[in-house]
Amino acid sequence: MDDxxxxxxxxxxxxxxxVAHVTPVxxxxxxxxxxxxxxxxxxxxxxxxxxxxxxGAYHAILMxxxxxxxRPIVTISSGNHAQGVAxxxxxxxxxxxxxxxxxxxxxxxxxxxxxxxxxHEATDHLDAxxxxxxxxEQLNGVYIHxxxxxxxxxxxxxxxxxxxxxxxxxxxxxxxxxxxxxxxxTCLAAHGINPKLKxxxxxxxxxxxxxxxxRENRVMPMPEPRTLAEGLKTSLGDVTLSVLRQHLAxxxxxxxxxxxxxxxxxxxxxxxxxxxxxxxxLAPLLRRxxxxxxxxxxxxxxxxxxxxxxxxxxxxxxx
Amino acid sequence: MDDxxxxxxxxxxxxxxxVAHVTPVxxxxxxxxxxxxxxxxxxxxxxxxxxxxxxGAYHAILMxxxxxxxRPIVTISSGNHAQGVAxxxxxxxxxxxxxxxxxxxxxxxxxxxxxxxxxHEATDHLDAxxxxxxxxEQLNGVYIHxxxxxxxxxxxxxxxxxxxxxxxxxxxxxxxxxxxxxxxxTCLAAHGINPKLKxxxxxxxxxxxxxxxxRENRVMPMPEPRTLAEGLKTSLGDVTLSVLRQHLAxxxxxxxxxxxxxxxxxxxxxxxxxxxxxxxxLAPLLRRxxxxxxxxxxxxxxxxxxxxxxxxxxxxxxx
Numbered sequence: 001m002d003d004x005x006x007x008x009x010x011x012x013x014x015x016x017x018x019v020a021h022v023t024p025v026x027x028x029x030x031x032x033x034x035x036x037x038x039x040x041x042x043x044x045x046x047x048x049x050x051x052x053x054x055x056g057a058y059h060a061i062l063m064x065x066x067x068x069x070x071r072p073i074v075t076i077s078s079g080n081h082a083q084g085v086a087x088x089x090x091x092x093x094x095x096x097x098x099x100x101x102x103x104x105x106x107x108x109x110x111x112x113x114x115x116x117x118x119x120h121e122a123t124d125h126l127d128a129x130x131x132x133x134x135x136x137e138q139l140n141g142v143y144i145h146x147x148x149x150x151x152x153x154x155x156x157x158x159x160x161x162x163x164x165x166x167x168x169x170x171x172x173x174x175x176x177x178x179x180x181x182x183x184x185x186t187c188l189a190a191h192g193i194n195p196k197l198k199x200x201x202x203x204x205x206x207x208x209x210x211x212x213x214x215r216e217n218r219v220m221p222m223p224e225p226r227t228l229a230e231g232l233k234t235s236l237g238d239v240t241l242s243v244l245r246q247h248l249a250x251x252x253x254x255x256x257x258x259x260x261x262x263x264x265x266x267x268x269x270x271x272x273x274x275x276x277x278x279x280x281x282l283a284p285l286l287r288r289x290x291x292x293x294x295x296x297x298x299x300x301x302x303x304x305x306x307x308x309x310x311x312x313x314x315x316x317x318x319x
Numbered sequence: 320m321d322d323x324x325x326x327x328x329x330x331x332x333x334x335x336x337x338v339a340h341v342t343p344v345x346x347x348x349x350x351x352x353x354x355x356x357x358x359x360x361x362x363x364x365x366x367x368x369x370x371x372x373x374x375g376a377y378h379a380i381l382m383x384x385x386x387x388x389x390r391p392i393v394t395i396s397s398g399n400h401a402q403g404v405a406x407x408x409x410x411x412x413x414x415x416x417x418x419x420x421x422x423x424x425x426x427x428x429x430x431x432x433x434x435x436x437x438x439h440e441a442t443d444h445l446d447a448x449x450x451x452x453x454x455x456e457q458l459n460g461v462y463i464h465x466x467x468x469x470x471x472x473x474x475x476x477x478x479x480x481x482x483x484x485x486x487x488x489x490x491x492x493x494x495x496x497x498x499x500x501x502x503x504x505t506c507l508a509a510h511g512i513n514p515k516l517k518x519x520x521x522x523x524x525x526x527x528x529x530x531x532x533x534r535e536n537r538v539m540p541m542p543e544p545r546t547l548a549e550g551l552k553t554s555l556g557d558v559t560l561s562v563l564r565q566h567l568a569x570x571x572x573x574x575x576x577x578x579x580x581x582x583x584x585x586x587x588x589x590x591x592x593x594x595x596x597x598x599x600x601l602a603p604l605l606r607r608x609x610x611x612x613x614x615x616x617x618x619x620x621x622x623x624x625x626x627x628x629x630x631x632x633x634x635x636x637x638x
Contacts, residue, residue, distance in 0.1 A: 024343065029367075045590040048348075107587060228637055260635045264627065268426060271364040271623035273590040304590035308583065311630035316579045318547055 004150045004243070006192030009157035009185060012059045016158050019091065020055050023047055023159075025166045030269045035285040036293040040170065042163045045274050045304030049083040049111065052159050052182055052302050053146075057084030059155030060144050061092055072097055074141035076128045079231050080303050081146040083108055086115035097139060101128035105230070105307045147181025148237025157185030163298055164193050171295040174252070176280040176302060177201040177210045178232035180240030186300065187247030198249035200291070202281045204228075204256065209235045211251040214244050228259045229276040231302070250291075258283040266301075273304040323469045323562070325511030328476035328504060331378045335477050338410065339374050342366050342478075344485045349588045354604040355612040359489065361482045364593050364623030368402040368430065371478050371501055371621050372465075376403030378474030379463050380411055391416055393460035395447045398550050399622050400465040402427055405436035416458060420447035424549070424626045466500025467556025476504030482617055483512050490614040493571070495599040495621060496520040496529040497551035499559030505619065506566030517568035519610070521600045523547075523575065528554045530570040533563050547578045548595040550621070569610075571603040581605055585620075592623040 026041045044052040061073055072095035075085045082098045089096035096117035100109070102124040112119060120135060122128035136143060145152065159182065164170065173190055177183045183201055190197045203210050207225035213236045221235035236244065262279035265286060266272045274282070278301040285292055285299065345360045363371040380392055391414035394404045401417045408415035415436035419428070421443040431438060439454060441447035455462055464471065478501065483489065492509055496502045502520055509516045522529050526544035532555045540554040555563065581598035584605060585591045593601070597620040604611055604618065 026365075043590075046345075050590060228634075257635070260631055260637075263634070264631045267592050267627055267631075271362075271369060271592040273586050273592060308586055308630070310633060311627070312579055312583045312586075314629060315547075315582070316576070318579075 004153045004157070004184070004188055006188060008150065008154040009161060009189045009192065012154035013158035013161045015059060015062060016055055016155065019058060020158070021047055022162055025163065026270065026272065028270050031285070034265070035297070036288050037285060037295050037297045039285055040167045040296070040298045042159060042298060042300045043272065044159060045272060045278065045301050047303070049080060049087050050303050050305045051080035051084070052156060052300070053080040053084035054087060055158050056152035056155035056181060057081060057144060058088035058091070060149055060151040061085070061088045061094060063151050064142060068142050072139045072141045073144055074132070074136055074139060075099070075144045075146065076101065076125070076132060077146055078102060079105070079108060080305060083111050083115070085144055086112045086117035089117065090115045097135065097141060099128040099131060099135065101125040105305065106309065107307055108305055145237070146234070147179030148239045150239060153181050153185045153188070153239065153243070155185070156182040157189040159300060160186040160189035163300070164190065167296070167298060169296060170197055170298040172198045172200065172292060173298040173300070174200050174202055174281045174284060175300040176229065176232055176277045177203050178277070179234040180210060180236045180244055182300065182302060184240045184243035187243055191247055199247060200250050200252050200284070201244065201248055202252045202254055202284055204232055204254050204259065204280055206256055207233050208253060210244070211253065213241055214248065217245060227256060229280050231275070231277040232280060252284040252289060254280045254283045258287065262286055272301070273306065274301050275303045275306045278302045278304070323472045323476070323503070323507055325507060327469065327473040328480060328508045328511065331473035332477035332480045334378060334381060335374055335474065338377060339477070340366050341481055344482065345589065345591065347589050350604070353584070354616070355607050356604060356614050356616045358604055359486045359615070359617045361478060361617060361619045362591065363478060364591065364597065364620050368399060368406050369622050369624045370399035370403070371475060371619070372399040372403035373406060374477050375471035375474035375500055376400060376463060377407035377410070379468055379470040380404070380407045380413060382470050383461060387461050391458045391460045392463055393418070393451070393455055393458060394463045394465065395420065395444070395451060396465055397421060398427060399624060402430050402434070404463055405431045405434035408436065409434045416454065416460060418447040418450060418454060420444040424624065425628065426626055427624055464556070465553070466498030467558045469558060472500050472504045472507070472558065472562070474504070475501040476508040478619060479505040479508035482619070483509065486617060488615060489516055489617040491517045491519065491611060492617040492619070493519050493521055493600045493603060494619040495548065495551055495596045496522050497596070498553040499529060499555045499563055501619065501621060503559045503562035506562055510566055518566060519569050519571050519603070520563065520567055521571045521573055521603055523551055523573050523578065523599055525575055526552050527572060529563070530572065532560055533567065536564060546575060548599050550594070550596040551599060571608060573599045573602045577602040577606065591620070592625065593620050594622045594625045597621045597623070
């Protein structure tokens, strides 16, 4: 696979102009007081489909070679990548097929169907991977990987380009890590502009495969990851591993109980709806991680797709 | 009592500069699709204390005459006005005493205490009103009315000045009505700039006193208002009644079940945490009220202080 360059990310950002939202950067007095830092939140929860994933999916599908025009798009995802692919396909006039493994947040499911995509059921992620080759053959489909794809990474890198154009003088940036697509794009974009900017991966203790993979320099999947941050259960790929090894300043391990606490801070104090993966990147600030105190810290809030059904059912009963 | 002029609102906005946040205006493709309108949301949920109420409270306390300097501030509120007064007093170095009638959202209570105010308990609003004179005498206190005060109204009017400086060409503006302080300020600010702008009051069916009061031209309190929108249970005062009679284009009555539905739309689609009172102003858009379809509609999202304890307790159990 090809490497991704800074110029690739700049071109991706150009191609996304007018299609993806330029998301706002939020600040908050209470967050600064709680963290001892000066914090800036890049709000990809306000992105189309409610998550940054739209950027990479759209960019990868847009850039498919001419000989692939007309072929259906296939992906495996039970999360935000599924929505990103589904919306990108609708906008680009392509057929979308999503292999969903296991339980999926019903909000995300509805959204995928709403964009006109077809859902193919699988019992879990492994089962989805088993079913993929036959589906690709049957449909003559093109597979779009959720993260281990230079075009996807270049699209996600646009988040950090925008972030630094709004707040040029960040000292540190935090992003959660699952498969590492966003984080790789973040590293390459940031260091293309300011090689001194320190980038930390935030990873839940219950799915701590990326930290071990980077340290051992090989992809080491965790057999049964357990975390509220569903989006972060995936392991790195070879492309993302290679980028992260070269660029990361380190890892912040986030305990499971910090996740709802950080989410609650976002909802109650910042009035922002964020999903657990976003909370993983916010948590190190809220526990006053020493490397962050006194610094200008950028946090990527990756998305806001959280299932609020139980809350609203209870609330509606009062109405 | 004095009238409020457009110039009063302009001066209030000047005095609030650098103290109150200039809140963002949000737009959303999904909201426009759902409503058939072009919608703009003035996000006072991002205001200090999580609600517009800070503006009026700060302005009224700031402008107390010199002979009242040093006297403690007293108010009756179990909601956002209490927080607004408490924070304003902290910033202005005044002592704050809040008479809270009946049940209060624990988040709001904690915030009031966090700002250093003293809470005085009352069983309900009537009991608080009974206790007020003795408390004022005991403390030699100055009373700050939550809405029926020209200085408070002028402060709330700054919301609409900002809104029209961001989006000058609104056709219609929507705001919820409780005591009418925000709505009066909104009318006076809007019509000082564009007399053709149509302003509608949004009122819950379970607390429909303002509509009747405006039609009958006298304050007609509802004996037992019942609505999820706690902040809208109050009745108009003589100052607000007079302004609303002169300026309103009409009322939109919002049924109780529309309130959680509109809140849910804000949380799930817009990723914004809003409280029930804000949802009341959003609901007419979501039901495609005929007067709004095809129009450029501004909605004031008044606040985001909603009790999410039950949701997070359930969520934390999963962690």
